[in-house]
Amino acid sequence: MATFPSARKSKSPVAQREALEGYLFILPWLLGLLIFILVPIIASFYFSLTSFEVVKPPIFVGLENYVRLIHDQLFWQALKVTCIYVVTSTPLGLILSFAIALLMNQKVRFVSLWRTIFYMPTLVPVIASTMLWLWIFNPQFGLLNTLLRYVGIEGPLWLGHSQWALPSLIIMSLWTVGGPMLIYLAGLQGIPTDLYEAAEVDGAGAWAKFWAVTLPMMTPVIFFNLIMNMIFAFQVFTQAFIMTQGGPRYATLFYVLYLYQNAFKFFRMGYAAALAWVLFLAILLMTALVFRSSAIWVFYEGEVRKR
Amino acid sequence: MFQPIAKRSTGRVLCLLLFVMVLFSSCAPVTAPAGQATTGAAAGPVEIRLASYGLGDAWNKALEDTLKPFEAANPNIKVKVEFRPIDGYWDKLQTEYAGGQAPDITINQMNWVVPGAARGMFVDLKPFIDRDKLDMSAYFYPMEPEWGWQGGMYGGLLYAGGQALYINKDLLKATGLDFPKDDWTWDDLLAYAQKMTDPATNQWGIHMGIINPPYWSTSFIHGTGGTVLNAAGDKCTLTDPKAQAGLQFVADLIQKYKVMPPPSSLEGQTNPFLSGKVGIYFGGTWEESAIREAGFDWDFAHMPINKDTGTRSVQMGSNAWSLLSTSKNQEQAWKVIEFLMGEGGQRGMMKNGVPGLKSVVDSQEYRDLHKPQNVDVLWNDFAQYGHDYYPTPDTDEWWAAVSQETSAIWSGEATVAEATERACKAVDEIFARRPAEWKR
Structure with missing residues (x-):
């Protein structure tokens, strides 16, 4: 078989210039990546091996911070709170956003208006929506307890009670289901209608069509939303920072909040860096597991499904 | 000799990692020894950066106006006031300090002074106070329990609060x-x-x-x-x-x-x-x-x-002015703090809080500003029954x-x-x- 002469040795001047131009074009991005992302990532790993109070030079301590994590009860509490949040808010959000997307995919009047209404909360800045939810959860004047009082129920203290604080934040997380809903909607509208027609010819009813056509065809979108929502859930911070400061009784001590407190309130940047690396590895592991599982449950139209 | 690509790449990555780690280990934050009151290095007019969180237009203007007579009396010192958001103020100050970019003077909350002092962020003001024979008995508000640490004093009074x-x-x-x-x-x-x-x-x-x-x-x-x-x-x-x-x-x-x-x-x-x-x-x-x-x-x-x-x-628990140990103009920065602690500073800010100087808080002018409320109650309770916030590092x-x-x-x-x-x-x-x- 004929081969081209070694491309490495015989690049034409034009090709070389084009390559140079190409590199120059990506240089700003490359520099940004190096300076603002790669270097801080590597630096954070180095800091995780130090005792670093931010305002004093770091002192190398080896793996001491990582060993300390094992004995730190608040680390385990933060991990527990975050994991509960991830395994509850993520599936709840996925199911609710999928259900809304299915509704929004129907031919109903003012559907564009409904879609806008459901999507709108995602446009509200987190700080603003957090303040709004503080009011909603206010046990005395809040919307939630006022509604409950109408039906004769005296609502709980919500954020003020250690048993209700985390569920409150999980409920609040459903406020932004409009984002994944929009992605689901795009996916639903991309399902070829001939599949439904074929199913109807086979005598499939609404439920069978959903189960045999819609759901399998949507699995790549569900997979994408699952990965994204899971990562966001692991990194949740602002809500607890503003609303509860991790309380009461550490009931909402999210991992990133604990990390922040260590870095900037308790002068333990080295320990916080170790926390960050553990979180990174945890997210990496969970993402890898979900990716691995995708071979079983995600169906790509262009592929022959492996069995 | 041929090397597998993966092995070569791993070697390069490790080299890069080592290089960056060595680089960072040598990047020690600029930190002056705690409590070392250096004299101003600059000759002639110097700019003193004074950082504060903004507490509304009226408060910000009051602080700027308060400093005007000081600048008029000290033409060699120019005070540049930097107002910042209160959220994240302390975090930012720490990182600025680590990067050698901190202001000369900062406003401090009561829970920041001793933690910062214990880590060498702030200059001990006591040598300045002693040298300039500042009459601390003129204050009804005891500063030492709030901002004292190991015999030093790391805050100058902004208000007597709590x-x-x-x-x-x-x-x-x-x-x-x-x-x-x-x-x-x-x-x-x-x-x-x-x-x-x-x-x-x-x-x-x-x-x-x-x-x-x-x-x-x-x-x-x-x-x-x-x-x-x-x-x-x-x-x-x-x-x-x-x-x-x-x-x-x-x-x-x-x-x-x-x-x-x-x-x-x-x-x-x-x-x-x-x-x-x-x-x-x-x-x-x-x-x-x-x-x-x-x-x-x-x-x-x-x-x-x-x-x-x-x-x-x-x-009790109040705001203080602290001098950053990275300041190159500590002498001039102290003069600003001394002014703000003194009659001029306390009178200038008396509409916005409780002054700590007896002469100001006991003046008719101060009482009139807070009428019809009886502000004497506040400072009398502080003076007689005040307790600190148990500040620790x-x-x-x-x-x-x-x-x-x-x-x-x-x-x-x-x-x-x-x-x-x-x-x-x-x-x-x-x-x-x-x-x-x-x-x-």
């Missing part, structure tokens, strides 16, 4: 009550609160802005003879029955007598006293200007006395631990005994990790 007791006089009148007498007791407080509470109209006798120790419930802990920490600041004392009795009184206000709502009812509100439906409000001195705009008649009251112990206590950490546990008292999830037991266990664990050099 806890204030606000009374809604319109509600008093509507309930047929007279203004509390100067020597009113906890029993009187409860009786007043019971008369002013009306669940039907969501009207409460008492409200506390910030409740957890070392905030406003602490004045009750002190009232029963208890403390939060021991005198050395290295042991939690909340499990002492005396301290527990004070906390129990506050818990009873919420759960037994129902004259005060649980703190969670504050969610979403900046200050419930402004609604006009709270009779007695334990708040901060910094809330005065907002309350002044509330549109009802109110006044300051003395803190009530515990009749069993005869003790009256009020929590790990203040924020143990405060957070105490706050997490005591919050369970107010929600009714834990008894005072249970919560204080857990709080003290957590606090003492934090203290056990302290380095040896942190002895006071």
Whole structure:
């Protein structure tokens, strides 16, 4: 078989210039990546091996911070709170956003208006929506307890009670289901209608069509939303920072909040860096597991499904 | 010789990692020795960067106006005021300091001074104070308990601040009550609160802005003879029955007598006293200007006395000006702080807070500015019954631990005994990790 002469040795001047131009074009991005992302990532790993109070030079301590994590009860509490949040808010959000997307995919009047209404909360800045939810959860004047009082129920203290604080934040997380809903909607509208027609010819009813056509065809979108929502859930911070400061009784001590407190309130940047690396590895592991599982449950139209 | 690509890449990555680690290990933050009062390096006019969080246009203007006479009298010093958002102020200051970009002077909250001082962030002002023979007895506000650390002084007074007791006089009148007498007791407080509470109209006798120790419930802990920490600041004392009795009184206000709502009812509100439906409000001195705009008649009251112990206590805690140890113009920066602590600075800011100088706080001009309210109550209580916030180098950490546990008292999830037991266990664990050099 004929081969081209070694491309490495015989690049034409034009090709070389084009390559140079190409590199120059990506240089700003490359520099940004190096300076603002790669270097801080590597630096954070180095800091995780130090005792670093931010305002004093770091002192190398080896793996001491990582060993300390094992004995730190608040680390385990933060991990527990975050994991509960991830395994509850993520599936709840996925199911609710999928259900809304299915509704929004129907031919109903003012559907564009409904879609806008459901999507709108995602446009509200987190700080603003957090303040709004503080009011909603206010046990005395809040919307939630006022509604409950109408039906004769005296609502709980919500954020003020250690048993209700985390569920409150999980409920609040459903406020932004409009984002994944929009992605689901795009996916639903991309399902070829001939599949439904074929199913109807086979005598499939609404439920069978959903189960045999819609759901399998949507699995790549569900997979994408699952990965994204899971990562966001692991990194949740602002809500607890503003609303509860991790309380009461550490009931909402999210991992990133604990990390922040260590870095900037308790002068333990080295320990916080170790926390960050553990979180990174945890997210990496969970993402890898979900990716691995995708071979079983995600169906790509262009592929022959492996069995 | 041929090398597998993966192996070569791994080697390169490791080299890069090592290089960056070596690079960072040599990037030590610029840190001057703590307490070393260097003299100004610059000759001629110098610019002093003074950083503060902005507290509204009026406050910001008052600070700038206050500094004008100083600049006129000191043409060699130009003060550049940098207003920043209050959120994240402390975080930013730390990173600026680490990067050698910190201002010369910073505003400080009470929980930042000693933690920063213990880590060498701030310059000890005592050598300057001694050298310039600053008359510290001219201040009614004791600065040493708030901003002193290991014999040094790391803050210059901005205000004399802390806890204030606000009374809604319109509600008093509507309930047929007279203004509390100067020597009113906890029993009187409860009786007043019971008369002013009306669940039907969501009207409460008492409200506390910030409740957890070392905030406003602490004045009750002190009232029963208890403390939060021991005198050395290295042991939690909340499990002492005396301290527990004070906390129990506050818990009873919420759960037994129902004259005060649980703190969670504050969610979403900046200050419930402004609604006009709270009779007695334990708040901060910094809330005065907002309350002044509330549109009802109110006044300051003395803190009530515990009749069993005869003790009256009020929590102090205020803003300070601190000199950053990275400043290259420490002499000039000190002059600015000295001015702000002095007659000019205290008079300039007296509309916005409680001045710490006796001569200013005892002046008719100051009283007139705060009329019709009786501001003498505030500073007299501070001067006679004030207690500090137990500042330590790990203040924020143990405060957070105490706050997490005591919050369970107010929600009714834990008894005072249970919560204080857990709080003290957590606090003492934090203290056990302290380095040896942190002895006071």
